[in-house]
Amino acid sequence: MRIHLPRWVVRLSIVTCTLLPVRGWAQTPSLPSSEVTHTVLLAGRWAPNQTSAAPLPLLQTQLQQAGKKSTLVFIGNPFQPATLPGVAAPDRPVLEEKLRAQLQYLQGFEGKVVVMPGEHDAKGKVVQEVRNQERYLSQVLGNDKLILPENACPGPTELAVTDDVHLLLLDTQWLMPNRRMDDKEEMRGCETVGGTATMAAVDDVLRSNEEKNLLVIMSVSPEMKGLEYKLMHRQLAQMYTEHAGLIHAEGNSPALQHRTKDSIHYVSTGLGASNMKPVKDTHPAYASNTPGFAKILYLANGETWLEIWTASDVNSAQGQVAYRAKLSQKPTTKQLQEKIQNMNLSFTGKTATLPASQVYKASKFREWLLGTNYRPEWSTPVTLPLFDIGAQKGGLKVVQRGGGFQTVSLRLEDSTGRQYVLRSVEKYPDAALPAVFRKTIAADVVKDQISASHPYGSLVVTPLADAAGVYHTNPQYFAIPNDPRFGRYLKGFANTIGLFEERPDEDMSDVASMGNAKNVVGTDKVLENTREDQNDQVDQMSLLRARLFDFFIADWDRHDDQWRWAEFKKDGKGKVYKAIPRDRDQAFFVNQGVIPNIASRKWILPKVQGFDESLRDIEGFNFNNRNFDRSFLTGLERADWIAMADSVKASFTDEAIDNAVRQLPDNIYKISGQRLASTLKARRAYIRRDAEDYYEFLAKQVDVAGTDEAEFFEVQRQQDGTTVVSVFKKDSATTAYSPKDRIYQRRFLPAETDEVRLYGLGGNDHFVVKGQGQEGIRVRIIGGNGQDQVIDSSNVEGLRRLTYIYDQPDGITIQAGTEARNLTRHRPTPTYDRLSYKYDYLGPLASFQFNRDDGFLLGGGVLLEKQGFQKQPFAMRHRLVGSYAFATRSFLVDYAGHFTRVRLGLDLKLNVNFKSPGFSDNFFGFSNESEYNPDIDIEYYRYRSSQLYVNALAGRKLGEHATFFAGPAYQAVNVERTPERFLSTLTTSDKRYTDYNDPKAYAGARLEYELDSRDVAALPAKGMHWVIGADLMKGTKATSQDFGRINSELSLYQTVRIPFKLTLATRFGGGHTFGDDFEFFQGQHLDGLNTLRGYRRTRFTGQTSFYNNTEARLRLFTFTTYLFPATVGVFGFHDVGRVWVDGENSKDWHTGYGGGVWFAPVNQVVISLGYTVSEEDKLPLIKAGFFF
Known part of the structure; x- marks a missing residue:
């Protein structure tokens, strides 16, 4: 639960910070004489009840003196209003004027301004209106990177303010546990979705910049609870351990503050979210609630200093350096370059012989399981020229490390400012996996499947692209020497094979393979320009040529970031953009072996079908490109696709293909060159077929x-x-x-x-x-x-x-x-979302359970989901599962259909439950004290029947968590008469048993209400789940009695730490059947499978029922096996319940108790193994999921 501190506590903490002696108050050593190369000013709110965006006058004074080599970061957006409506909104001009007035104090500031999302950006604001404000502020200040992270995304956003200083900006509102960012339409387009992916990206940025001065700046969501804040800090601190001297800044503390722990510096800018408790791991070196801000100064000698400036009050323009401290010292890029420039080194004209990798060698069994792939190509040594960083392109310097998750790469720059990329051929995909997967079979399989990509495929792609008329980069392979001129970047590169190519950006007028374009831009810029100016357009035919080329070489990973665009001026107004594909790592990707073949099924990962003689499924192959193609290929007709397919096909002559494959190193060509050529020639025949099939899919x-x-x-x-x-x-x-x-x-x-x-x-x-x-x-x-x-x-x-x-x-x-x-009153009003396309889904289902009555209950089925316009999360879903109980030889079929927004904004649900003739169930009589003799074979209490239940319900969501449905229902039951069974011994004078074996049929209505606020349905830690269902049925046969029934369940979940994570769960449930002569199978049941553990199925039957299940689930530990990561815990429970029958005066309450273990593979599904005890029996219960 959220921590709310009483006001007197907050006030006392502020007074304490003010009156008590402050460590470091007198510690204001002078700065060394070294030049200040860059200054970062960190400003938070400076008054506890600030309602105006007017800045601290002292800060305004400092801004005028800061100069160009400075960056101002607002940790929390101070500008109001926090959101802007659309440009057509009547109040838009007034709101714009308010914002413009608040920006006046930034006039004259020559540095860069960064605004991070803050308190009033959260609290349910419409993300689109937050983005409107971002665009307007950026427009006024002429800064397209003003608000970071951009687009209301979590980040992390990396900002290089100098060669040596990088800022990492993080918005924590999306890092709160169980906040599902990927379910929100407005969040599509963010590079990371959810806390796990965001933290993995933070880790990657940290590891990629070990040599830099890193400043992590974090805006803390006011909605974040105290415990969540501590857990997040703990996770970040673990990442920081290998980055001594790192600075972490935020605005959550009630005071300006500096503290140090484990060589990491924590700086707070003061007066943030008052419900947050500052981390208390160490005593601060400085703390004060005096109005002020922090400055971080980076010096030419490599030193980093912190200054905290304070004013006597919020209205004072005069202030002082209240605290100054040296934080760290690292050699600068300039210092390192000066050191290595004096080395007389040259690798020009020299060669080395080495393999691309030695890690993909495999046994015959492993090759059968995971594929032969290109393992020989990876392990065969090739002779390559050595890369001479001092001579290549007239001499290059390293600008920064890059590479994302899988590759080690460097961005290099020549003396003219032209940039290049040098990246490793070897891949390191484990960094792209969540930490819990990195020591499992998942990591091994992902790493091993790098062998399915051709290490020298880029050499073949380039001449094929020339033949097809497709723009391209010009990759070259080099052996990377152990060259000290790489300095701190040498680690991970020395004695490996690297791929060197131009970085397509800005002026490429001297590169013919990019159209000699004077300007090259990214996909985001193309999208922005074509939206803002209708004269700017994409050359869709040239893009189609490039996409058909992708099909030909089996390059399945062509999302937005895999493209650059050559910009050309039109004869009239506007610009036209032609596509430049980049990063051909997945060209000629093969799919071999049992596991990859299964993984390529349409319902798992159809995009990895592999480089075979033809494509099996063109739609699945293009999964990664689904949004890209639907954005940029909208204007072409079938004739255009056919004409382009014929043109591309004609360009791939046998001579062109053979020449391209011959570009492989000789010893690599001997391994697979001819096979590669023959496969390309076979695929050539299918270019037109694939083009037409994919056109039909897009159309x-x-x-x-x-x-x-x-x-x-x-x-x-x-x-x-x-x-x-x-x-x-x-x-x-x-x-x-x-x-x-x-x-x-x-x-x-x-x-x-x-x-x-x-x-x-x-x-x-x-x-x-x-x-x-x-x-x-x-x-x-x-x-x-x-x-x-x-x-x-x-x-x-x-x-x-x-x-x-x-x-x-x-x-x-x-x-x-x-x-x-x-449909102008349709809600919500549709908006354009180019990233909204979802594939239909068809895949298998499986279920299992073990209990003493049914034995093993195994099932299988199918799930089909179809998508539609403005239908979330689907337009229709069909779920069909059949199960077989081995002990009773019974068969069950369940069908559930859900159709979204069918008419008048209402959903339709269709449910069918069928139990086959001969389905076995128990009946012990109508009584809360019905007898069960365990010495008698359970068959005595069983009866066989066939049952059919159908309903069709219409309804809708009520708010975020609730739904209501109602509609007609039908039930048909046919009970077999079996001699020498308990049911056959009952008196026929009771109407509930009269003609019980005659066919029964009922028709009526059903109502359902559900409220579900659980954080995770399969593994709930908090929330509630309330279900109410009612049936009103009329018999449609002479022997079928009218009846009504109502049932309800309320489940509550809350988690505490003691210190283990303990989830307390309780469920209250019950029901009542209306009517004097309802059938025995229509009564209220309590049993060990659904309501009262420790008892047989349908053990007690009555007219009214009530039960309570209370369970404690203790999470013991998370472990990683070779197969998967999992969480293990134990649980204990106590159940109580009873039924009521007219005419029976029973005071008995039936109880059950027990415990067991549970584990959650991949933390997504739960398997529980329990042992249940009651006054009647001791029974095992194994099932997928918890009991409730």
């Missing part, structure tokens, strides 16, 4: 996005069902347009396309839909910002309307006939 739903300027969208429906969509530039103030202003046109065929989605985005857009036809394509119009207009005079035969209009009601005017549906 099913197409997004046509406008820009932030005004456009005219014209939709022409034709008689044969063809729909022609055209987009024109237009004057925002009129509806006029000219054919010469057309920026998009495509013909959509009903046989290919289900729907087209038109997004106006910004500007005052105009949509016109016209024409008639016998059939047509669904067209969705999403207006966006601005005052939009829709005119629909179209008509398509049939009952369905095919034009759907979405927008804010006050942001659009509509003139429509019979074909349009006005």
Whole structure:
């Protein structure tokens, strides 16, 4: 639970910081005479109840003196309002003016400003409006990297302020346990999602910059609880252990503060979230609540100093250095370069012979299991020139380490500023895995599968790209010598093989393979420019050529960051962008061996199908590229794809393929060169087939996005069902347009396309839909910002309307006939999200359980999920599972269907439960004290029946956690009459047993309410789960009695630490069956499988039931096996319950107790093994999941 400190405690802590002697108060040694190369100013809030963004006057004074070599970081966004509505909002100009006024005090500051998200950026603010504020502030200050991390993402964002000083910026609101960032639409596009991935990225940045002066700056979410804060700090501290001298800054303390622990410096800028307790591991070297800020100074001699400046009050422009301390000293890049420049070293003209790697050699069994792959190619030595960093490109210097998770790489720069990349051929994928997986089979398999990529594949790709007319980089292979001129970057590089190539960025006018472009940009910049300026466009045909080339060489990893773009000026206005693929590590990736082959199934990882003679599944192969292609290939028709496929195919002559493969080192060519060439020649025959198949996949739903300027969208429906969509530039103030202003046109065929989605985005857009036809394509119009207009005079035969209009009601005017549906009140209003595409899913299911009645209960089935527009998390889901109980030879089938937002915003659920003829169940009589004689074979208490239960329910979500559903239900039961069973001995004078073996049927209604706030359903640590279900049924046969039934369960979970993690769980449940003559199988049951452990299935039957389960789950430890990581714990429980029957005066309460062990493989699923004890029996219970 959240820690709320009483106000008097907060005030006392502030007074204490003020009045008590402050360590370090008098410690203000003078700075050395060395030049200050850069200054970082850290500012938090400076008043506990600050309501204005007006800065501390002292800070303003310092900013005017700081100069260009400085960076100001606000730890928490001080600017108000914290969010901005869209540009068309009526109050937008007023809010802009408020922000602009607050930025005045930054005028004259020559350095860089960084604003980190703060307290008022959280608390449920709309992420899009936070981004609006970010864009506006950036525009006013002329700084496109103002708010970091960007886009309301968690980061980490790495900012290099000098060659030696790197800032690492982190927003902790997404690091709180169980906050599922990946479920939020607005978070798509962030490089990391969730705490685990973010922390792994932090670790990677730290390890990649061991030689730098690192300053980690963290904004602490006000929603973070005290315990969560401590756990996060502990995790970060573990990462910091190998980075002595690192500085960690945040704004969570009630005071300006500096403390040191384990050679790490912690700096707080004061007066942050008051519900946070500062970490108390050490006494601070300095602490004061006086208004002020911190300065970190980096000197030319490698020293780093901290200064804390304070003012007498918040209104004073005068202040003093209240505290100064030397934090660390590291040799600077300049010092190291001067040291090695005097070395007379040269490797020009020299060679070395070495293998790419020796770690992929494998036994025959391992090759059978994981594939032969390119293991010989990796382990065969090749002779390569030595890389001479002092001579290559006229001499290079290392700018920074890079490489991300899998490669070790360096960014190099020549004397002109042109940059290059030198990266290892060997990969280190374990860094991309969560820490718990790094000593498991998962790490071994991931590492081993590097052998499935060709170590020298880039040498083949380059001439093939030339033949196909595809832009490319120009990689060269070198042996990296043990060269001291690499300095501190030499570790991990010496005596390895490296790949050296240009870094495609900015001016590449001297590189023909990149079109001699004067400017090369990244995908993010292309997206930004094409949205802001309708004259800027992507050359989709050149991109298609590059994508078909990807198919040919089996390069499956072509997401946004794998592309750069050559920028060319148009003859008129605007720019055109042509694609430059980069990073060809996955070219010719093979899939061999039992495990990889299974992993490539459509329901696991179909993208890794491998470099075979043909592609098995073009849709699955392109999984990583699903959003990229749907963003940039929207304007091409089938004829364009066919023409380009034929052109690409024709370029790959036998001679071109043989020449390309011959670029491999001779001893590598002897191993697999001919096989590589023959496979390429075989794949050539399928280029057109793959192109058409993939075109059909992309054509099913197409997004046509406008820009932030005004456009005219014209939709022409034709008689044969063809729909022609055209987009024109237009004057925002009129509806006029000219054919010469057309920026998009495509013909959509009903046989290919289900729907087209038109997004106006910004500007005052105009949509016109016209024409008639016998059939047509669904067209969705999403207006966006601005005052939009829709005119629909179209008509398509049939009952369905095919034009759907979405927008804010006050942001659009509509003139429509019979074909349009006005959905402007649809909630939520759709927005353009280019990263929203989800694949349909079809995969297997499995279930298991063991109990004394059924023995082993094993099952299998299938899960199918289909996606649809604005249907979250799916449009429909079908779950079908069949199970077989070996002890009773009984078969069960369960089907659950869920259809999202079918009509009127309502979901539809369809449930079917079928128990096969001969299904075995127990009945011990109607009584809370029914007898069970364990000396009698359990078969005596069993009866066999066939049962069918069906319901169809409509409902919707109520808030974030609740749902309500209601609808018709049907039940049919046929009980067999078996002699010498308990049921056959009962008197027929009781209507509940009369004609019990006659077929029964019932029809009626069911209602369901569910409230689920559990953090994780499979392994809950906190929250509640409340379910209420009611049936009202009428007998449809003469022997079927009317009845009603209501049941409810309430489960509560809370976790504490003692110091182990202990989860206390309790469940209250019960029910009542209405009617005097309901059948025995319609009563309320208590049993050991679902409600009361330690008893047989359906042990007690009555008209009313109540039970309570209380369980303590203690998490003992987490361990890592070779197969998987897992968490292990123990549990103990106590259950109590009873039933009530009219006419019975029973005071008995039945209890059960016991315990067991549980473990959670991969911390995703739970397997529990329990032993249950009651006054009647001692029974084992093994199942997937906890009891509740």
